[in-house]
Amino acid sequence: MTDAAVFRARGIGKSYPGVRANDDVSFAVEPGEIHALLGENGAGKSTLVKMIYGLVRPDQGQMLLNGQPHQPADPRAARAAGVAMVFQHFSLFDALTVAENIALGMENPPPRRALSVRIAQVSQDFGLPLNPARRVATLSAGERQRVEIIRCLLQNPRLLIMDEPTSVLTPQEADLLFATLRKLADGGTAILYISHKLEEIRTHCDRATILRGGVVVDSCDPRDHSARTLAAMMVGGEMRPIDRSGRQSGEVLLQVRALSQAAPAAEGTALKGIALTLRAGEILGIGGVAGNGQDELLAALSGEIRSAAGTILLEGADLSRQGPEARRSAGLLAAPEDRLGHAAVPDFSLTDNTLLTAGARKGLVRRGLIDRPAARAYAEAVIRAFDVRTPGPGTAAKALSGGNLQKFVIGREVMQAPRVLVVNQPTWGVDAGAAAAVRQSLLDLARSGAGVIVISQDLDELLELSDRFCALNEGRLSDPRPTEGLTLDQIGLMLGGAHGMEVAHL
Amino acid sequence: MIRLVPRTDTAALLQVATPVMAVLATMLAGGILFAIMGYDPVAAIRTIFWDPLFGPASGYSRPQLLVKAAPLILIASGLAVGFRAGIWNIGAEGQYIIGAIAGAAVALAAYPAPEMWIFPAMVIAGAAGGWAWGMIPALLRNWFGASEILVSLMLVYVAQRIAAWMAFGPMKNPEGFGMPGSRNLQQYPAASNPELIAGTGAHWGVVAALVAILATWFLMSRHIRGFHIRAAGIAPRAARFAGVKPETLVAFCLGLSGALAGMAGLFEVAGPAGQITDQVGVGYGFTAIIVAFLGRLHPVGILLAGLLLALTYIGGELAQLTLNLPAATVQVFQGMLLFFLLGFDLLTRFRITRRVTA
Structure with a gap:
């Protein structure tokens, strides 16, 4: 049988204790194709690519690369066979330059000068502007990703695997990435593209294999389908539409004025003159690429970091110098x-985890004494109201899946009926069903008259939820703009556009 | 290369089983050691672990069990609170010495007044002395980020020098014919810490140790402060998020363990030891660290571990007397106990695999 496919999987199966991660998975990636691997978290995408890249071995089935059996014992063997992979989390040394980092990742690096020339060559050929002499510490997330991609390209791979590459990019940077991938594909490289972002798959991929529960449920041309039908295939049912209705913005609840804060740690980001106003019934979205001060802003609002007097006011009361417990009591x-x-x-069990934040507002702790039955009852209430899948409130938090724990954590706060709730990345790494539940609960909270601040890197999420949008960039917060009518392009510019769009220096 | 791989299936039962296994391994290894040295291993082990309780001289040694266990339990219950939070007070020995000196100072200043308030005032002074000595590493850590492990440990040696100075200087017994050491508080009724029930060895320190066990159990399992301490030890960021100020926790834990160690020192100097000498510190502060870990940082465990370690003290002395075992036997036993405990703990939490390095 002649096989034109670069990569083909036949009946791949893989089990972990208690989980069938992959079952009878078969698909093929043709040369010059950008092939999407689509699925919720836990659908088996990662396991599958780990097997292709030699990190995990399949229990059953067969893999073929260029018609030859592909059974890599480790990633090195996979690379030698022509498979390259760009991970979601980068493995780069901050203190070294781009060229040094690339040399470290190669089997036989050429002399430094020759390598720099080759890096410059590849970066120009594929439109990936990058200066080989720059230190990685000074690069944005998008630029770091380019380092990883160039490292892969220098190996002339036959199959390039990209694991959720756009989750850290601004829209402009993402466009640049897709242009590069298209060029690569035109040169005959096959690209396996992992994502759960439906829009980008619809616009940029030639073929999509959809996984659900470790099984291939469909294979299609994503351009022929709407995002809605793709989502339905992914989660196996119609998505309930988000209900944004019934909210009116009321009086001012939270005011942040000229909040500046030195970076709490060496790798942290300083906050510079943050100002915002949040009204009752309103959801304010704060977008931005990770590492631009999101964690610091949340810590300043939660009270983990105290700020200068007069910078944070809740319903007129100055909370800037108060700790987390006093702020919770205030709402x-x-x-x-x-x-x-x-x-x-x-x-800790879920019961004990309610005590982390709900002690005062739910009366679980009175005069320092823990009321365990009350805590248990509250944990049960959260589990019931937020459909947390767990054997019971005695289960340890770490035993829950990401989505279920997130539902519990958000539920624990929402059910305390806050005046203002601040959430950071509320649906990060959460499956689509849980994400929808979390988002709806935030909308419901706002409808009941609370103010909500959603800090997120997921622009679709922010557009879906927020009434006003502002961008956090290097510790500065932009002026808010009404979300309605805002395009992705405008948002990208608010986020600071693409870093390093200038032509690479040779 | 040998690598440690975390186990995912650590059974809860092992938490209880490892201390027991450590004790058995210590007996075995100790027996082998004695055999190599030319002693009868069975007799030696029996002398250390059996005879103090049930042997021919047990009438004398049995009360000693509570005398030795009380300071160990009192100190260890305080240390365990800090250890749960990841705050490592290694200098309980120093806090014990300073507590003894501070408490004795009250008695010596009041001598020979017969009032009832003197002993309670000594207890408070002893706790305050230990608390203050514990606050030094706490403040240095909070202000300058100094390691409380090193500072508290080094302060032990400072405390020992202060004890020697006191014994030879300000606290020297004016009627002591030039001998170093303070007045003997056992002969000063208002200041002494006598045996409460004849023949049991139980003095006020034993009562305090039991109260400490109950109080720390209550703190750790029923009070929000204990909850915050446990949270801070496992997930410091979550504790901060809950509202815990790390500085407050450091001061609380070092202050509490210092105060309990100081009280232990006072009960000792007012009771079994009787006077301030340059040998006030006899190592209870260090042995209590073993007690805390052997007891799994749990109040009930600490109670049992304190009694066991007290047994090794008494049995070791008995073995010196009857079998001519060297005086270092006790330390060797206590060291082996900690070694085996940590070793078994490691093995229950990690698997050892051999792997060729890539």
Whole structure:
């Protein structure tokens, strides 16, 4: 049988204790094709590409690369066979230059000068502006990704795997990336593109294989389908539309004035003159690429970092010098991005995790004494109201899936009926069903008259939820603009556009 | 290369089983050691672990069990609170010495007044002395980020010098014929810490140790402060998010463990030891660290571990007397106990695999 496909999987199966991660997965990636691997978190995408890249071995089935059996023992063997992969999280050394980082990742790096010339060559051929002499510490996330991509391209791969590459990019940077990928594909490289962002898959990919529960449920040309039908295939049912109705903005609840804060740690971001106003019933969206002060802003609002007097006012009361407990009592609540270790204690039960934030407002702690039955009842109430899938409130937080723990963490705050709730990345790494539930709960909270601030990197999420939008860029917050009528392009410019759009220096 | 891979399936039962396994391994290894040294291993182990409780001289040694266990339990219950929060007070020995000196100072200043308030005032002074000595590493950590491990440990040696100075200088017994050491508080009824029930060894320190066990159990399992301490030890960022100020926690934990160690020192100097000498510190502060870990940082565990370690003290002395075992036997046993405990703990939480480095 002649096989034109660059890569073909036949009946791949992989089990982990208690989970069938992949079952009888078959698909093929043709040369010159940008092939999307689409699925919710936990659908088996990562397991599948880890097998292709030699990090995990399949239990059953067969993989073919250029018609030859492909059974890499480790990533090095996979690379030698012509597979390259750009991970979602970069593995770069901040203190080294671009060229040094690339040399470190190569099997036999050429002399430094020759390497720099080749980097410049590749970066020009594929429209990836990058100066080989710059230190990685000074690069934006998009530029760091280019370093990883160029490192892959120098190996002339037959198959390039990209794991959720646009999650850290501004829209302009993402466009640049897709132009590069298209050029690569035209040169005959096959690209396997992992994502759950439907719009970008519809506009940029030639073919999509959709995974659900470890099984291939469909394979189609994504351009022929609407985002809605793709989402339905992905989650296996119609998505309930988000209900934005019934909200009216009322009196001013939260005012932040000239909030400046030095970076709390060496790798942190300083906040510079943040100002915002939040009204009752309103959702304010704060967009921005990670590392531009999101964590610091949340910490300043939650009270983990105290700020100068007069900078944070809730209904006229100055909370700037108050700690988290006093702010919660006043009605200012927060849910940080990192679920395990920040929003929740991984080893504690869900019951104990309610005590982290709900002690005062729900009467779970009175005069220092813990009322465990009350805490347990509150945990059960959150589990019920937010459809948290868990054996019970005695389960440790770390035993929950990301989506379920996120529902619990958001539910724990929402059910305390805050005046203002601040959330950071509320649906990061959460499956589509849980994400929709979390978003709806934030809308419902705003409808009940609370103010909500959503800090997120997911622009679709911000457009869907927020009434006004502002961008956080290097610790500065832009002026808010009404979300209605805002285009992705305008948002991209607010986010600071694409970093390093200037032509690469040779 | 040997690598440690975390286990995902650590059974809760092992939490309880490892201390027991460590004790058995210590007996075995100790027995082998004695055999190599030319002693009868069975007799030696029996002398250390059995005879103090049930042997021919147990009438004398049994009360000693509570005398030795009380300071260990009192100190360890305070240390365990800090250890749960990841705050490492290694200098309880120093806080114990300063507490003993501060408490004795009250008695020596009041001598020979017979009033009832003197002993309670000594207890408060002892706790305050230990608290103050514990606050030094706390403040240095909060202000300058100094390691409380090093500062508290080094302050032990400072405390020992102060004790020697006191014994030879300001606190020297004016009627002591030039001998170093303070007046003997056992002979000063208003200031002494006598045996409360004859033949049991139980003095006020034993009562305090039991109260400390109950109080720390209540703190850690029923009070929000204890909840915050446990949270801070596992997930410091989550604790901060909950509203814990790390500085407050450092001061609380070092202050509490210092105060309990100081009280232990006072009960000792007013009772079994009787006087301030340059040998006030006999190592309870260090042994209590073993007690805390052997007891899994849990109040009930600490109670049992304190009794066991007290047994090694008494049994070790008995073995010196009857079998001529060297005086270092006790330290060797306590060291092995900690070694095996940490070793078994490691093995329950990690698997050892051999892997060729890539």
